Amino acid sequence: MNIEQESVNLKKGTKVTKVVLIGVSLVFVLIMLVIPMLVLIVYALKDGGTKYIEAITDPYTIKALRLTIVATVTAVAINTFFGLFAAWAVSKFHFRGKQLLLTIIDIPFAVSPVIAGLIFILTFGRIGWAHDFLNAHNIKVVFAVPGVIIATIFVTFPFISREIIPVLNAQGRDEEEAAALMGASGFHIFRKITLPHMKWALLYGIVLCSARAMGEFGAVSVLSGHLRGKTNTLPLHVEIIYNEFKLSAAFAVSSILVVLAVIILILRNIVEYKAKKGGR
Amino acid sequence: MYVELKDINKTFHNYKASDHVNFGIEQGKLIGLLGPSGSGKTTILRMIAGLEQPDSGDIFINGNRVNDIPASKRGVGFVFQNYALFRYMDVFDNIAFGLEIQKKNKKEIKDRVFELIKLIGLEGLEHRYPNQLSGGQRQRVAFARALAPKPQLLLLDEPFAAIDAKVRQELRSWLKEMISRVGITSIFVTHDQDEAIEVADEIIITNQGRVEQMGSPVDIYKKPTTPFVAQFIGQSSLVNDYTSLIGFEQVEGMHQAVIRPEFIRIAKQGELKQYLSAAEEGIVAGIAFRGDNLEVKVQVKGQSFTATRSLEKESIQVGEKVNVLVYRLYAFDDSKTLLLDNKAMEDRNSVYI
Amino acid sequence: MVNKFKRTKRRRVIPGFPLSLGITLAMVSMIVLIPMASIIICASDLSLYDFVKIVMAKDVRSGYMVSFSCALIAALINCIFGVILAWVFVRYEFPGKRILDGLIELPFALPTAVAGISLTALYSDQGWIGSIFAKFGIKIAYTKVGITIAMVFIGIPFVVRAIQPVLEKFDPQYEEAAAMLGANGRKTFIKVIFPEILPAMLTGFGLALARGIGEYGSVIFIAGNIPYKTQIAPLLIMSKLEQLKYTDATAIALVMLVVSFLILLLLNIIQVHATKRTT
Numbered sequence: 001m002n003i004e005q006e007s008v009n010l011k012k013g014t015k016v017t018k019v020v021l022i023g024v025s026l027v028f029v030l031i032m033l034v035i036p037m038l039v040l041i042v043y044a045l046k047d048g049g050t051k052y053i054e055a056i057t058d059p060y061t062i063k064a065l066r067l068t069i070v071a072t073v074t075a076v077a078i079n080t081f082f083g084l085f086a087a088w089a090v091s092k093f094h095f096r097g098k099q100l101l102l103t104i105i106d107i108p109f110a111v112s113p114v115i116a117g118l119i120f121i122l123t124f125g126r127i128g129w130a131h132d133f134l135n136a137h138n139i140k141v142v143f144a145v146p147g148v149i150i151a152t153i154f155v156t157f158p159f160i161s162r163e164i165i166p167v168l169n170a171q172g173r174d175e176e177e178a179a180a181l182m183g184a185s186g187f188h189i190f191r192k193i194t195l196p197h198m199k200w201a202l203l204y205g206i207v208l209c210s211a212r213a214m215g216e217f218g219a220v221s222v223l224s225g226h227l228r229g230k231t232n233t234l235p236l237h238v239e240i241i242y243n244e245f246k247l248s249a250a251f252a253v254s255s256i257l258v259v260l261a262v263i264i265l266i267l268r269n270i271v272e273y274k275a276k277k278g279g280r
Numbered sequence: 281m282y283v284e285l286k287d288i289n290k291t292f293h294n295y296k297a298s299d300h301v302n303f304g305i306e307q308g309k310l311i312g313l314l315g316p317s318g319s320g321k322t323t324i325l326r327m328i329a330g331l332e333q334p335d336s337g338d339i340f341i342n343g344n345r346v347n348d349i350p351a352s353k354r355g356v357g358f359v360f361q362n363y364a365l366f367r368y369m370d371v372f373d374n375i376a377f378g379l380e381i382q383k384k385n386k387k388e389i390k391d392r393v394f395e396l397i398k399l400i401g402l403e404g405l406e407h408r409y410p411n412q413l414s415g416g417q418r419q420r421v422a423f424a425r426a427l428a429p430k431p432q433l434l435l436l437d438e439p440f441a442a443i444d445a446k447v448r449q450e451l452r453s454w455l456k457e458m459i460s461r462v463g464i465t466s467i468f469v470t471h472d473q474d475e476a477i478e479v480a481d482e483i484i485i486t487n488q489g490r491v492e493q494m495g496s497p498v499d500i501y502k503k504p505t506t507p508f509v510a511q512f513i514g515q516s517s518l519v520n521d522y523t524s525l526i527g528f529e530q531v532e533g534m535h536q537a538v539i540r541p542e543f544i545r546i547a548k549q550g551e552l553k554q555y556l557s558a559a560e561e562g563i564v565a566g567i568a569f570r571g572d573n574l575e576v577k578v579q580v581k582g583q584s585f586t587a588t589r590s591l592e593k594e595s596i597q598v599g600e601k602v603n604v605l606v607y608r609l610y611a612f613d614d615s616k617t618l619l620l621d622n623k624a625m626e627d628r629n630s631v632y633i
Numbered sequence: 634m635v636n637k638f639k640r641t642k643r644r645r646v647i648p649g650f651p652l653s654l655g656i657t658l659a660m661v662s663m664i665v666l667i668p669m670a671s672i673i674i675c676a677s678d679l680s681l682y683d684f685v686k687i688v689m690a691k692d693v694r695s696g697y698m699v700s701f702s703c704a705l706i707a708a709l710i711n712c713i714f715g716v717i718l719a720w721v722f723v724r725y726e727f728p729g730k731r732i733l734d735g736l737i738e739l740p741f742a743l744p745t746a747v748a749g750i751s752l753t754a755l756y757s758d759q760g761w762i763g764s765i766f767a768k769f770g771i772k773i774a775y776t777k778v779g780i781t782i783a784m785v786f787i788g789i790p791f792v793v794r795a796i797q798p799v800l801e802k803f804d805p806q807y808e809e810a811a812a813m814l815g816a817n818g819r820k821t822f823i824k825v826i827f828p829e830i831l832p833a834m835l836t837g838f839g840l841a842l843a844r845g846i847g848e849y850g851s852v853i854f855i856a857g858n859i860p861y862k863t864q865i866a867p868l869l870i871m872s873k874l875e876q877l878k879y880t881d882a883t884a885i886a887l888v889m890l891v892v893s894f895l896i897l898l899l900l901n902i903i904q905v906h907a908t909k910r911t912t
Contacts, residue, residue: 014818018725025721025733028714031762032786033739036751039761043754082660089653093645101657107665110893112847114867115672115886118874122671127879129674150664157664174364176647177331182378182429183352186648192377196368208741215744217850218867222874235746235850242750242854251754254747261742268742269735331646351646 044251055252064237072213075152083160091168117222143225151219163205200275282307288337297323299489311467312480320489357426359436365410372406378429396424436468507612517585527624534611544587545605558624562604675883687884700866704845707784715792723800745850753854775857788841795837832907839900
């Protein structure tokens with residue numbers, strides 16, 4: 001009887017814990033994540049549907065969206081290119097200084113976005129050592145589109161290599177060695193053996209990289225110079241209209257980014273699910 | 281010699297993986313590279329394949345020096361320890377891979393692959409993926425994949441390590457039969473002496489980067505030429521002071537000895553009818569059941585020996601006083617071994633005559 | 634020597650080493666190393682006296698204080714909720730769990746500026762939550778509390794995602810063993826599970842802390858940027874740049890970089906220590 005009582009108490013105890021913990025989690029997610037999203041939607045539609053359409057079809061908004069897409073696609077393309085080669089070098093070969101290289105690749109994670117912008121100002125800006133060269137060739141980086149793109153690349157630099165490297169490390173190099181032993185070329189090995197292993201990790205990295213690239217604010221803000229219709233990305237455009245106290249317009253434009261973010265989240269979950277299923 | 285290694289040296293960081301390795305292998309032989317882990321056997325195999333490059337020394341295959349020939353051009357088939365089957369290709373594509381690289385035509389590839397699938401007895405499973413196969417089946421596919429491009433030499437790295445003990449026995453004889461049927465010169469690496477003795481035509485024993493001994497399994501077992509081999513092969517007991525045992529005299533320079541279980545007889549008190557004066561008194565320290573016999577540990581004059589005892593005989597208990605008759609032992613110094621017989625037994629014989 | 638070179642060249646069986654490493658090093662140099670070096674070049678023009686003067690200026694000191702203290706508090710809050718959330722996601726089944734789990738990633742996916750204005754709207758005196766607190770005279774937006782909330786928002790996924798995989802891998806046999814030995818739920822958690830997830834939690838803590846210190850987009854809107862009160866360090870860099878005071882910006886950035894790297898170094902040491910202890 002006593003033992004039974006105790007086990008019942010124990011069960012009751014764990015059940016109470018469970019309910020409390022789930023409750024705490026729900027409240028946290030609700031207050032910290034869900035309600036801010038709701039606020040955004042409500043504020044975006046506050047002034048009515050026509051105002052909303054007006055805000056998101058504003059020519060400056062369209063131009064900002066276009067620049068955001070260009071910067072994102074460029075950053076993803078370059079970082080994918082880098083990620084594939086870096087992952088191949090790091091996971092398939094032993095060499096001295098590998099750990100150092102990995103640490104350096106991760107630097108952009110540790111650096112504040114504002115500092116990321118700063119380093120490019122110091123490199124390409126008026127006091128930068130590359131300034132004379134750029135001037136001589138009539139290339140503008142700072143306060144121009146190339147600056148926005150470079151900042152985006154820097155901030156998202158490690159995203160893809162970071163996702164692939166652990167997967168390739170876990171796979172080992174036996175299969176590649178076996179294929180090389182039979183005389184397969186590097187590209188052939190990559191396409192037939194390595195790529196199938198890491199395709200989900202690669203996609204996952206691309207999704208994360210896109211998310212960060214399109215949302216980048218600090219670094220881009222430093223380098224863009226906020227030229228409306230020229231160097232403004234969507235997040236910068238949001239800031240400008242927000243600071244002009246056009247709240248609902250700012251939220252309306254934000255909603256474009258939220259839709260993109262939600263699409264990315266859904267993609268991310270699909271990719272993760274497929275990777276778990278495919279990864280066995 | 282078909283494969284020959286001449287004075288091979290290889291160092292990883294501070295670790296000497298190959299230390300003046302020399303040996304030659306005749307065509308058509310099945311060779312077992314046997315040694316404890318870290319003895320450098322896998323390194324030797326990988327150097328022959330071209331997966332590693334020696335620091336110095338020459339490797340010859342079929343009379344050609346292959347040091348500067350890339351792995352893929354050496355005509356070598358390699359079976360990896362974990363098989364390294366391509367996880368995203370089915371059985372057919374795995375076996376066909378090497379042939380596709382060689383740009384063989386489709387029909388030729390298909391014929392060869394099906395020939396091999398038939399050889400390994402996996403008909404009907406050609407569209408399975410590696411994760412849908414059992415360990416033994418995977419090994420067969422790895423074997424077929426290595427053989428597909430018709431290599432002149434087959435190398436196998438611990439081919440049975442990833443397989444359940446139950447299936448291992450069956451696969452050993454299967455592999456031996458396959459290799460003799462294909463007639464390909466083969467070298468396999470193992471740390472399991474039973475495996476080497478059972479499968480190989482010849483065994484090369486490695487230790488700390490050196491080749492200790494090479495010879496037929498019987499030779500290796502019966503005539504170990506180095507102290508390491510004497511201790512490594514068989515369930516040997518090391519004796520630090522063999523002269524304290526009855527019937528063994530000091531041999532110049534040799535202070536230690538090893539005793540194989542079959543060199544010892546353990547007898548209950550009163551069981552021994554002959555040679556009683558040549559036997560030691562011992563105390564049973566432990567008994568373990570080993571399937572078809574008992575493994576008995578006895579303490580004799582402060583030293584521990586391992587022996588076996590038939591299950592048919594009257595049972596003995598731990599702590600029991602027994603007679604221990606040591607027929608013979610291998611005495612050794614730093615470099616050679618010498619088989620010594622129990623002199624006390626000979627003396628007794630002469631008295632009887 | 635020539636011979637030796639040849640040998641090392643051929644040692645690798647898998648092709649593509651020189652090409653892949655070459656491209657990797659070239660890109661790392663162009664995109665990360667050389668630009669990062671600019672900060673050192675610029676800082677080297679600075680005398681120690683000037684450096685100290687810039688960094689110890691009143692506004693800069695208060696900027697560091699705001700950034701570091703808020704980030705620290707936020708990271709601690711995230712540790713508590715991160716453990717709870719990870720635990721709930723791994724151990725319990727309930728309807729909507731998958732959605733909840735997916736939402737954790739929202740701060741990664743949502744542009745920081747958007748998060749910033751949403752949080753500001755929510756916690757300002759007229760906002761849904763802000764107005765409730767305003768009744769009791771508590772201001773959230775435009776105070777350090779607001780900054781901390783924004784940092785909790787951006788930091789939470791780091792902690793949850795660091796702990797989750799460790800909990801998933803954790804063998805329930807250990808807990809069962811503890812229960813068999815008579816430990817109750819709380820004791821089992823403190824003695825058996827918590828030490829297991831501690832290294833992961835510290836990793837998440839460090840990442841959240843580093844992110845919080847450097848964060849700009851989500852914080853500046855809710856911070857209100859009141860001098861000496863709610864100005865964060867990255868904002869100071871921004872305003873120095875707008876005033877074209879490049880060396881000042883560099884000096885401020887240098888201190889932040891050193892702190893970030895120290896945090897990451899510490900993390901690495903913890904990680905190495907943890908793997909050493911358990912393997």
